[in-house]
Amino acid sequence: MQNENIIKEEKNAHDHSKPIEKIVKEEKKQNGSMQVENTKVEEKNTNDTIHAEKKKEEQNKKEIDKEVMRLIKEVEDKNTEKKELDKEVIRLIKEVKDKNVENKKIDKEVIRLTKEVEDINSEKKKIDKDVIRLTKEVEDKSMEISTLKQEVETMQKKYEVQCSKLEEKTKDAKGELNQKSQEYELLLEKLRDKVKESEAINEAKYQKWNMKHNLMQNAMNFQFNSIKQLKLSWETIKKDIMKEQMIYSEECNRLGVNLKPLVHASENYRTILAENRKLFNELQELKGNIRVYCRIRPFLPGQKEKQTIVERIGESDLVVANPSKQGKEALKTFKFNKIFGPSSTQVEVYNDIQAFIRSVLDGYNVCIFAYGQTGSGKTYTMSGPNGASNENLGVNYRALNDLFNISSSRQSSIVYEIGVQIIEIYNEQVRDLLSTDTSVKKYPFFSSYIWFIMCMGFLQLENIPHSHSRDIGGRLIKIRRSKKMHIVIFINTRNL
Helix, strand or coil: CHHHHHHHHHHHHHHHHHHHHHHHHHHHHHHHHHHHHHHHHHHHHCCHHHHHHHHHHHHHHHHHHHHHHHHHHHHHHHHHHHHHHHHHHHHHHHHHHCCCHHHHHHHHHHHHHHHHHHHHHHHHHHHHHHHHHHHHHHHHHHHHHHHCCCCHHHHHHHHHHHHHHHHHHHHHHHHHHHHHHHHHHHHHHHHHHHHHHHHHHHHHHHHHHHHHHHHHHHHHHHHHHHHHHHHHHHHHHHHHHHHHHHHHHHHHHHHHHHHHHHHHHHHHHHHHHHHHHHHHHHHHHHHCCCCCEEECCCCCCCCCHHHCCEEEECCCEEEEECCCCCHHHHEEEEECCEEECCCCCHHHHHHHHHHHHHHHHCCCCCCCCCCCCCCCCHHHHHCCCCCCCCCCCCHHHHHHHHHHHHHHHCCCCCCEEEEEEEEEEECCEEEECCCCCCCCCEEECCCCHHHHCCCCCCEEHHHCCHHHCCHHHHHHHHCCCCCCEEEEEEEEEEEC
16 A cells, blocks of 8 residues: 555656646746737837846846746656655565564654655645746736836846845755755665664574573583582682681781780870860960850841940940930940851851860860840840751750760760750749659759759760750750740760
8 A cells, every 4th residue: 555655646746747837838928928018018118228128137037937947857857766766665665574573663664754755745846836936926027127117227126136036946945855855865775774774683683592502501511610620629729728827817916916006106196185185275265264255136027226225346345325425425335255246147156155165075164154134135045046947056055066076076085974954043943954853843042052953864975876966955945935034054074
């Protein structure tokens, strides 16, 4: 059925080319008669210069007609070439039918190629229609030249431009036709290549199975020979093992001798580490054992910036205005070790305190105390907001996290135990928030009583995962927040 469809398409294409020639000839005859009538009228009404222009137009038209005839001949030549290509396709289809079941995919490719041939024929028909349309445009332009006598010069320029466009269109049509024919040839070459590939695949499969059979035979022979060799080499391997045991015992003795300088080096490392700690803490003492920081709380939503009494914020000094006084007495200057402005983050505040946390593990007592009016941001600085993220954590949680991180980094040389004690002072009552004995919770307030409250048991670092180093801090979220409540957190460390 595919072969019959291709032959029918060839006949239709050939039959379609004949009426085009008849139409062109009839149009030429009609154009000739129209030109004779027009020349008679022009002989009466125009001068010799118009006759010369008319002759030029006729010569241009003859050249265009010749170009059209040449294009028609080229189309016929392409049709004959297409017939030969179609015969080649029929022959290839017969060869493909003789192949096995695995070549069915190639049949589908042939069907796709025939469809593309149909598309090429349809495009050729479009090109033929464009040729007819272009010839009609030439005739229309010649009629316009005869009617527009007063604008001969301007119309002549327009006609030349349109003739150049017509030549470009004919060249484009010729190029498209050549491109389509080349694409058709490429498709045929691909089809031939696929047929060759299928034959090569079948041959390769046969060779592959033959090679596998030979390899299996060789492998069996090799295994048989290797078993023989293993039996022969058993005695030699046994002797080599005895030699290796002797070498191993010698290496163990040599290793014991080499470990002695390593032990001496580790002892020196401990002394150097102790010196580094001493120098670090001496540096902190030089900076000041007592440091006072000031943090300015930003405005809350709804508050106006005009309500502020802060005149100037420096690196370590702060100027505050007293609205009730005037002159120099209205301004007061306060000096601190450092001032944190309203835009300061929790990380920036903790970075200046972080050095003291390391001193805790070195055996020094450290106290971090937040003081200020109600609503000035003490709880926010020390604990952070409710449901705080890692960026908004307060000093308490960051200090605990650093203690666990530093102790885990020193675990190879020193093992630490860390104890936490949380005291709540509320309405002159002292409470141990981490006590496991629920019956003993309230005590009368004494100035020195916090030292006698039971401390939470020491936490074993090796039993606490690194990712849960702030589990204790998680319990602080549930603590009540009140204007009359004060929280004191004790962290005790010792090394084993």
